């Protein structure tokens with residue numbers, strides 16, 4: 082079988098598939114092949130035309146998002162690039178897989194396979210909007226309840242109603258907890274929708290940990306020790322990392338007895354800064370450890386304590402977006418150590 086015959090045989094398979102497949106010259110952008118599905122979407126009048134002119138809206142030059150430059154490495158075809166994109170002509174979302182391949186006449190061409198994921202994207206957008214609205218709108222009545230409960234607590238205490246003041250304190254604690262859960266939900270929707278532009282600055286992680294520990298010391302009776310072996314400079318989003326620290330310290334306090342201390346340790350190594358939060362609490366069964374950083378996962382050992390299972394998931398997304406890693410070591414009944422590492426940024430290197 083000649084090469085054109087072979088290609089014609091294979092292209093019949095491409096025509097049956099419910100996906101877009103096209104091939105374009107990487108230098109001239111000329112379209113060399115479009116399967117039947119692609120022709121149904123963009124029309125059969127593509128021969129001799131360039132990919133950007135046929136596939137995108139009002140595009141008279143190569144697209145800014147063209148993957149050509151990233152498909153070749155040192156003159157050789159590199160691995161496939163997988164990306165999601167909303168087509169500018171038909172406005173549908175596609176999961177695109179681009180690869181440089183040798184064409185029958187010897188030149189290198191870009192082959193793109195694109196699967197329509199519009200329904201999934203719409204579903205995700207709806208879920209994000211819905212969660213965002215719920216968590217945002219529930220926040221304002223909750224703030225009113227919190228302010229009223231604080232005033233009530235003071236009034237009752239001043240009138241000598243110790244029992245009443247204790248109940249007001251209970252309302253306050255629970256509204257704080259609810260606000261934390263709403264923050265987690267809101268944060269998850271932001272992180273997952275990619276609305277998280279990092280506001281990066283240079284600071285010492287030990288200073289940030291110091292302020293989180295002080296905040297906890299001021300608002301709870303929990304003993305929290307802080308050990309740092311010196312300044313730990315990082316280039317990171319301080320607000321987001323503060324959330325990670327709050328999550329880890331708050332978990333350490335919630336999942337251990339009130340009289341048990343919590344320790345925050347910071348150590349600088351050759352290439353990274355490592356922060357660990359150590360508690361002597363409930364612990365987590367070994368088979369559950371790999372699942373802890375997944376969305377909504379809650380360990381069986383802690384089901385009696387309220388939570389959403391989003392704090393660690395959000396923390397992982399934040400740490401990974403900084404090029405770092407996060408982990409846990411734990412023993413049921415003895416306690417847990419949660420840690421994360423960030424690339425070290427010595428002050429004079431920035």
Ligand code: ADP
Pocket residue numbers: 328332333334336360362363364365373378379380381382383384387388389390391392393394417
């Ligand atoms: P939440 O605490 O709101 O449930 P997280 O994502 O912060 O959500 O934690 C996920 C789960 O990991 C928790 O529900 C708990 O089962 C477990 N976990 C987290 N931190 C600890 C800890 N220090 N000790 C024991 N279990 C923990």
